[in-house]
Amino acid sequence: AKELGRNNCQSYTSEMNAKVRDRLRRQKQLGEALANGEFRVVYQPQVDTRSDTILGVEALLRWDHPVDGPIPPMTFIPLAEETGLIVPIGEWVLRTACFQGKAWQDAGLPAVTMSVNVSARQFLHDEWVSTVARALSDSGLEARHLELELTESLIMQDLDGCIETMKKLKEMGVQLSIDDFGTGYSSLSALKHLPIVRLKIDKSFVRELPQGEDDRAIVMAVISMSRRLNLNVIAEGVETQEQVDFLRESDCHEIQGYYFSRPVAPGDIEVMLRERGEVG
Numbered sequence: 001a002k003e004l005g006r007n008n009c010q011s012y013t014s015e016m017n018a019k020v021r022d023r024l025r026r027q028k029q030l031g032e033a034l035a036n037g038e039f040r041v042v043y044q045p046q047v048d049t050r051s052d053t054i055l056g057v058e059a060l061l062r063w064d065h066p067v068d069g070p071i072p073p074m075t076f077i078p079l080a081e082e083t084g085l086i087v088p089i090g091e092w093v094l095r096t097a098c099f100q101g102k103a104w105q106d107a108g109l110p111a112v113t114m115s116v117n118v119s120a121r122q123f124l125h126d127e128w129v130s131t132v133a134r135a136l137s138d139s140g141l142e143a144r145h146l147e148l149e150l151t152e153s154l155i156m157q158d159l160d161g162c163i164e165t166m167k168k169l170k171e172m173g174v175q176l177s178i179d180d181f182g183t184g185y186s187s188l189s190a191l192k193h194l195p196i197v198r199l200k201i202d203k204s205f206v207r208e209l210p211q212g213e214d215d216r217a218i219v220m221a222v223i224s225m226s227r228r229l230n231l232n233v234i235a236e237g238v239e240t241q242e243q244v245d246f247l248r249e250s251d252c253h254e255i256q257g258y259y260f261s262r263p264v265a266p267g268d269i270e271v272m273l274r275e276r277g278e279v280g
């Protein structure tokens with residue numbers, strides 16, 4: 001039994017070592033991915049179901065590893081956050097998205113809001129506001145066409161610091177929204193004081209609509225709260241006609257999800273914008 005225990009212990013240790021090595025390898029690859037041009041940004045439309053027009057797009061990062069193939073954001077974003085690599089990578093996403101948004105406008109397509117995800121490490125960085133200002137002035141995209149998606153956990157990490165930064169961005173004309181709403185612990189009283197324009201209902205609440213009773217109640221509550229606080233509300237992860245119908249009946253007309261389109265390459269968005277961009 002003693003023998004066995006030691007063996008178990010050894011294999012456990014070598015397994016751990018393998019995991020650590022794996023992680024370090026991935027970390028190193030991630031550090032080189034930007035310079036190697038392995039990242040690209042895809043865009044997912046945000047649609048108004050009343051007018052059937054595209055109001056905006058969300059920029060989503062993709063990493064195509066030359067050997068291992070596509071690596072899901074769920075895997076590499078946390079790694080980028082832990083290592084701090086999210087700061088340069090996130091800046092690249094922001095700049096790519098701003099230049100893309102401007103390029104669509106220059107091509108004569110209807111202007112849409114460009115939404116970009118922001119991690120805590122980026123938002124709480126001293127240089128963040130000037131990074132955003134530079135991305136806007138270099139690209140020529142107007143601030144009102146840029147929206148930054150923040151999570152509740154990011155905001156609650158340093159509420160006062162965040163509000164200060166949010167106010168600066170708002171003064172510049174940038175729009176702010178809360179992503180994955182309902183999954184964090186932001187207090188409603190804090191929400192009232194945040195300079196945000198929009199809540200995004202997390203897809204975990206949308207998944208089981210319209211059957212899931214709890215989810216129905218939560219989604220309806222978030223929508224009516226948004227109305228009272230004068231916030232726009234969008235549901236993410238919308239996949240079915242039944243979900244669209246339920247949301248519409250609940251007075252939520254903005255949706256994002258596979259129902260309308262998956263995140264796609266810029267050229268595909270261009271085609272959609274020609275057909276369904278907002279007029280005027």
Ligand code: C2E
Pocket residue numbers: 044059060061072073074077086090093117118119179180203236237238239256257258259262263
């Ligand atoms: P998120 O910000 O909540 O983005 C929405 C996610 O839902 C995306 O996953 C999108 O592809 C997926 N999605 C869209 N429609 C549907 C649908 O109808 N059904 C389902 N099941 N999923 C749908 P993705 O692209 O894998 O990104 C995962 C997460 O990675 C994002 O969640 C975001 O937190 C993070 N992320 C992605 N790009 C960036 C980035 O540039 N910066 C930062 N900081 N985070 C990013």
Ligand code: CA
Pocket residue numbers: 058117149179
């Ligand atoms: Ca998001």
Ligand code: CA
Pocket residue numbers: 179180200202203236
């Ligand atoms: Ca989300």
Ligand code: CA
Pocket residue numbers: 180
């Ligand atoms: Ca999320």
